[in-house]
Each structure stands twice: as C-alpha cells, then as structure tokens.
Amino acid sequence: MNKPIGVFDSGIGGLTVLEAVYKLLPTENYIYLADFKNNPYGVKSVDEVESIVVNNALLLEKMGAKLIIIACNTASLYVESIKKAVRIPVIEVIEKTCENACNVSKNAKIGVIATQMTIEKGKYQSLINKENKHAYGVKCSEFVDYIEHKFDDYDLGMKLVKEKINSLKEEKIDTLIYGCTHFSLLEDKIKTVLGDINYVDCGSSIAPFVKEELVKNGLINHQSETGKIIAYTTKDVQSFREKLSLFNLKIESVEEIK
Numbered sequence: 001m002n003k004p005i006g007v008f009d010s011g012i013g014g015l016t017v018l019e020a021v022y023k024l025l026p027t028e029n030y031i032y033l034a035d036f037k038n039n040p041y042g043v044k045s046v047d048e049v050e051s052i053v054v055n056n057a058l059l060l061e062k063m064g065a066k067l068i069i070i071a072c073n074t075a076s077l078y079v080e081s082i083k084k085a086v087r088i089p090v091i092e093v094i095e096k097t098c099e100n101a102c103n104v105s106k107n108a109k110i111g112v113i114a115t116q117m118t119i120e121k122g123k124y125q126s127l128i129n130k131e132n133k134h135a136y137g138v139k140c141s142e143f144v145d146y147i148e149h150k151f152d153d154y155d156l157g158m159k160l161v162k163e164k165i166n167s168l169k170e171e172k173i174d175t176l177i178y179g180c181t182h183f184s185l186l187e188d189k190i191k192t193v194l195g196d197i198n199y200v201d202c203g204s205s206i207a208p209f210v211k212e213e214l215v216k217n218g219l220i221n222h223q224s225e226t227g228k229i230i231a232y233t234t235k236d237v238q239s240f241r242e243k244l245s246l247f248n249l250k251i252e253s254v255e256e257i258k
Contacts, residue, residue, distance in 0.1 A: 002221050004230075005210070006065030008033040008056045010041045011148050012240065013182030014071030015247045017093065020203025021069065021210050022229070022249060028214075029227040031063055032251070037234035040144045041074040042115025042180070049117065050078045057082045057090065059257075066219050067091065069210065073118045073179050073202070089213050093202035097177060098127040100205040104198045105175040108133040111168040111194075114179030115141045124179055136171050140164050140183070147182045151243075161189040169194055178202065185246065232257040 005028055007018050018032055038044070038052045053075040057068050067089045070076045076092035083090050101110050110133055112124045119125075119137040128135035142164070146157055168176065175198040178184045184201040191199070214220040221227065231254045233240045241254050 002029060002223060003064050003066035003219075004029040004031045005067050005069060006031045006033070006057075006060030006063065007069045007071045008035060008053075008060060008075070009072040009181055010035050010039040010075070011144070011182070012243045012246070013144070013147070013180060013185070015244075015249065016181050016184050016201060017069060017071035017203040017206065018229070019247050019249055020201075020207045022227075024207040025211055025214070025227075027223050027225065027227050028221045030229045031060060031065060032229060032231040033060060033257075034231065034233040034240055036148075036236045036240065039148060040115065040141060041072065042117045042141045042144065044117075046117075049074060050081055053078050054081055054085045057086050061086045061088055067210070067213060067217070069093075069206070071181050071202070073181065074115050077118065077121050077123060089217055089219075091206060091210055091213060093181065093206050094123055094179075095127065096209050097179075097200060097202045097205040098124060101175050101177045101198070101200040102128060102131040102133055104200065105133060107172070107174045109171060109173040109175070110135055111165070111171065111173040111176045112137045112179045113140045113143070113165060113168075113176065113183055115139070115144065118179050124177065136168055136173060137179075138164055138168060140180070143186060144180065144182050147185055151185075157186065158189050158192070161186060162193055165190065165193055174198060175200060228252050231255075234258070
C-alpha cells in the first residue's frame with residue numbers, strides 16, 4: 001500500500017524519529033507535520049495540548065495517512081484520545097523507548113530528560129518503576145527553545161545542558177532516555193557531561209515496532225523504489241528548511257499549511 005505514513009511533532013524534533021523509521025523502511029512514503037505554530041507543547045495546559053494533537057492527527061488522516069506516528073513525547077501522553085479520533089493505527093513513542101532503556105540498563109538507574117509536562121505526568125517514571133528500576137526525571141523544556149531558535153550558539157547550549165543534567169551524574173545513572181524527540185540533537189553536549197553510558201532515543205526504539213504494525217495490518221509498501229517525504233509546517237517555512245541540514249533526509253517539498 002503506497003499511502004504515506006503520517007508523522008507529527010511540535011517542530012524539528014520528530015525528524016529524529018522519521019530519520020530512524022525511514023532508515024528501516026526506505027520504500028515507504030511519508031508526510032511530516034511540524035507544528036511550529038503551537039511549539040512548544042510541553043508548557044501548555046492539558047486541554048490545549050490534547051486539542052492540538054488530536055487535530056494534527058485528524059489532519060494527517062485527512063491527507064491520506066495509513067498510519068500515524070506521534071513523534072513527540074508530550075503528544076504521546078494523549079495517544080488514547082488520538083486513537084479514539086482517527087480510524088487508522090497510531091504509534092506513540094514512550095512505551096517502546098522505556099522498554100528499550102530497561103533492557104540495556106545494568107544498574108537499574110535510568111535518567112529521563114523531557115519537557116515539563118512529560119515529567120509531571122510521570123508516565124516514563126511509572127513504566128520504569130514497574131520494571132523494578134529507578135527513574136530520575138529532569139524537566140528540560142528550555143532545551144526545546146534552544147534547539148528550535150538558538151542552536152548555533154554552542155556555548156549557550158553547553159551551559160544549559162550542564163545546569164540541567166549535572167544532578168544525573170551524581171545519581172550514577174547508566175542509561176539516559178531522551179524523553180523529548182528534540183533532545184538527541186544535543187547528544188554531543190550531553191555526552192560531555194555524562195560520559196560513557198547508554199543513550200536511548202525514541203526513533204531507534206520504535207522503528208522496528210512501526211514495521212511490525214505495518215505488516216500486521218497489511219499496510220507495508222512493496223514497491224522497490226525509494227519512498228518520498230513531503231513536509232508541512234503550521235508556521236515558519238523558511239526556518240524549517242534551514243534546519244533540515246541537521247538530518248540525513250531527502251525531503252521533496254516543504255509547504256505551510258493552516
């Protein structure tokens with residue numbers, strides 16, 4: 001089935017997920033929605049975020065998506081609301097990322113860096129604790145603004161990272177979850193602080209599951225040629241285009257959508 005896979009996030013962070021999924025499934029077609037107009041999600045009210053993410057999913061379904069990937073941890077908290085609203089399979093990023101982290105951790109101490117809402121909702125902590133491991137959550141909403149708007153300022157990024165995650169070094173974690181899809185873009189800076197531990201991102205955690213779901217639902221694309229990626233933004237097309245160089249993706253076109 002050559003219908004596209006729909007992927008959405010509040011900005012560029014979800015491209016880290018798309019990159020991993022595309023690497024595994026290069027013959028699939030994709031629609032990526034960057035919701036810059038409502039960025040960031042993690043500091044908004046619960047009702048506001050729920051309305052925004054459900055509308056994004058409905059838009060992707062209307063555009064012909066055969067499956068939706070919620071490439072955002074904050075939005076993934078509302079997966080049940082999205083599943084009720086659309087008639088196609090929906091995949092969120094939190095559960096598989098947690099599962100991956102729990103599998104690789106040896107000392108049962110797992111750090112989670114995420115937006116304020118994701119940490120406060122506590123889904124990561126709850127899933128990790130169920131596996132008899134200890135979760136250490138840190139609110140890092142400031143990272144999103146830095147990545148989206150000030151990424152060229154290396155010193156500022158390094159200062160932010162040190163301020164936020166030094167506490168995790170003291171906890172002696174052996175595994176860190178990027179509980180926001182933006183945050184793996186800071187890996188070089190984060191590794192400077194935390195060193196040689198396990199780093200778990202959402203994209204590589206869910207990509208095999210996306211393939212399983214496509215096969216299970218008879219939605220896999222059997223074409224032999226490379227699939228196409230089309231991107232839409234709800235704001236700031238030019239800014240989005242400029243950031244695409246950060247990713248190993250060939251995006252056919254970028255358009256603004258209301």
